[in-house]
Amino acid sequence: MPERKRKWRVLLIHTIILPTLLFALYFFSLAPRSWEGVDEAVVEKIAKEHGREAIAPLIDPGSGDLLLFAFLVAGAAGGFAAGYYWRQLTDKKPQ
Amino acid sequence: MKRVLLLTVVCLLAATPAFAMHISEGILPFSWALFWYLAALPFVALGVRRLNALGREDLSLKPLVGLLAAVVFIISCMPIPVPTAGTCSHPCGTGVAAILVGPLVSVVIAAVALLIQALFLAHGGLSTLGANTFSMGVVGSLAGWLAFRSARRLGGSLAVSGFIAGTLADWGTYSATSLILTCGIRGEAPLLPLFSKVVLAFLPTQLPLGILEGVITAGMVTLLYKKRPDLLVKMRVITEKELPNHA
Numbered sequence: 387m388p389e390r391k392r393k394w395r396v397l398l399i400h401t402i403i404l405p406t407l408l409f410a411l412y413f414f415s416l417a418p419r420s421w422e423g424v425d426e427a428v429v430e431k432i433a434k435e436h437g438r439e440a441i442a443p444l445i446d447p448g449s450g451d452l453l454l455f456a457f458l459v460a461g462a463a464g465g466f467a468a469g470y471y472w473r474q475l476t477d478k479k480p481q
Numbered sequence: 482m483k484r485v486l487l488l489t490v491v492c493l494l495a496a497t498p499a500f501a502m503h504i505s506e507g508i509l510p511f512s513w514a515l516f517w518y519l520a521a522l523p524f525v526a527l528g529v530r531r532l533n534a535l536g537r538e539d540l541s542l543k544p545l546v547g548l549l550a551a552v553v554f555i556i557s558c559m560p561i562p563v564p565t566a567g568t569c570s571h572p573c574g575t576g577v578a579a580i581l582v583g584p585l586v587s588v589v590i591a592a593v594a595l596l597i598q599a600l601f602l603a604h605g606g607l608s609t610l611g612a613n614t615f616s617m618g619v620v621g622s623l624a625g626w627l628a629f630r631s632a633r634r635l636g637g638s639l640a641v642s643g644f645i646a647g648t649l650a651d652w653g654t655y656s657a658t659s660l661i662l663t664c665g666i667r668g669e670a671p672l673l674p675l676f677s678k679v680v681l682a683f684l685p686t687q688l689p690l691g692i693l694e695g696v697i698t699a700g701m702v703t704l705l706y707k708k709r710p711d712l713l714v715k716m717r718v719i720t721e722k723e724l725p726n727h728a
Contacts, residue, residue, distance in 0.1 A: 423560065424570040425505055425604075428682040429662060434506045436666040436675075441507030443603040454602045457559055465551045468544075472709075 503595065503613045504658065506606025509665040517661060520612030521592070524619045527588035535586065539715065546586060549578050552588075554594040557617065558604065566685035573617050574693035576625030576650030577701050580643065581716050584622040591618030610696065612665075616657035625650030625698075639706055639719070640699045647698025651691035655683050 430440050509517070551646045556574030563569060578587040592614045598604040605613045628649040633641035659679040667675050705713055706725075713719045 401537055404722065422568050424501060424568055424683060424686050427568045428679065428686075429508065429658075432675075432679055432682065436668060436670070438508050438510070438666045440505035440606075443506050443599070444607055445600055446603065454558060454604075456603065457597075458555060461551050461555045465548065465555065468551075469489055478725050 488565060489683055497498035498641060501619075502676075503598070503605030504609040504662060504665075506599075506603075506608055508606075508662070509609055509612055511608075513661075513665040514608045514611060516611075517609075521588075521614040521619060523613065524585065524588045525592050528585040528587070529591075529617050531583065531585040532589055535582070542582070542715070545712070545716075546582055546590065549582060549587075550590045550593055553578050554597065556697075557591075558598065558602065563686045563689055566689075568686045570686045570690055572647075572697060573621045573654045574653055574694075575621035575654070576629075576647040576694065577643070577698045578627045579622040579626035579650065580646055580698070581701060581705075581713075584626040587622035587626070588614070588618040591622065608656045612661045613658075616661055617654050621650045621654040624653030640703045643699035643702035644695040648691045648695030650688060650698075651694040652687065653664050655687045655691075656680065659683060696717055 433439065532543075532546060535546075553574035556572050559571050560569040561571060573591075573592050575587050578590050582590075592610075595605055595610055595613050595617065599607050599610055599613075625646040629642050629646035632645045633639075637645070659676060662679055663672060663676040702713075702718070706719070710719070710724050712722055714724065
């Protein structure tokens with residue numbers, strides 16, 4: 387494939403994929419729906435019906451998911467960096 | 482490097498309130514919590530032994546196991562909304578871990594990920610760690626590994642086998658969670674009706690999510706085959722004869 391045609395194709399793909407991805411992410415993160423987790427919607431709800439209730443965790447991270455967010459960002463950034471430099475991490479150094 | 486930055490930005494934009502599927506702290510009575518700890522313990526011990534053996538054979542496998550642990554940790558924290566159900570849940574990641582490093586090491590990876598989530602993220606709990614390790618670690622890993630090996634023996638391609646493994650690992654995990662929850666909370670109620678009720682409650686969310694996990698697993702295995710087939714040979718997922726440039 388000629389270089390010029392390849393560049394146009396890459397540009398076209400990015401023009402379609404990136405807005406779609408951003409729309410999907412914003413739709414799910416900003417939409418007014420609560421998107422209750424199955425731990426609450428199923429596990430805790432059915433357990434409560436049978437007289438068992440969840441108790442507070444040993445270490446309470448507080449309201450919100452700031453700690454989870456920090457873990458995820460750190461994990462994602464670390465994982466991507468480790469994957470990107472994988473060869474340098476595992477290749478033997480020349481003697 | 483631009484792609485790394487782009488993916489990191491996408492992850493930042495994707496930040497939403499997160500929910501887990503693990504059994505929360507205090508849901509199981511002490512006797513059942515202890516039972517699942519005892520049930521999971523031998524698998525974790527065997528996994529640690531296997532991990533040490535792998536490390537002795539080839540030290541470079543240890544960072545790979547660490548990387549996979551990060552993958553399982555992230556995947557099993559990542560809330561994915563299911564529009565058909567109006568709820569969200571997450572894949573497990575133990576299917577792909579079991580394919581790459583074997584089911585026993587995958588149990589250790591799941592146990593570590595679940596421990597960190599229970600300690601710092603209020604996902605799952607310390608009293609239910611044994612139960613969650615058994616469902617996600619033991620059942621998820623074994624289901625994924627057995628499905629992958631069986632599909633490969635029947636002549637399935639890497640992508641198809643990976644898809645089946647990922648899907649069954651996810652569905653296996655939720656089936657085990659349903660059984661564990663039912664046993665723990667049923668009291669004098671009959672087992673089967675309550676078990677069916679829990680499974681049916683999970684179904685609208687987990688049915689599509691299991692298929693999505695299958696797609697993710699197939700994608701990861703195929704990507705590894707294209708980019709680093711030597712790693713798959715090293716981890717005995719494929720033989721040298723199956724390498725792309727094998728004469």
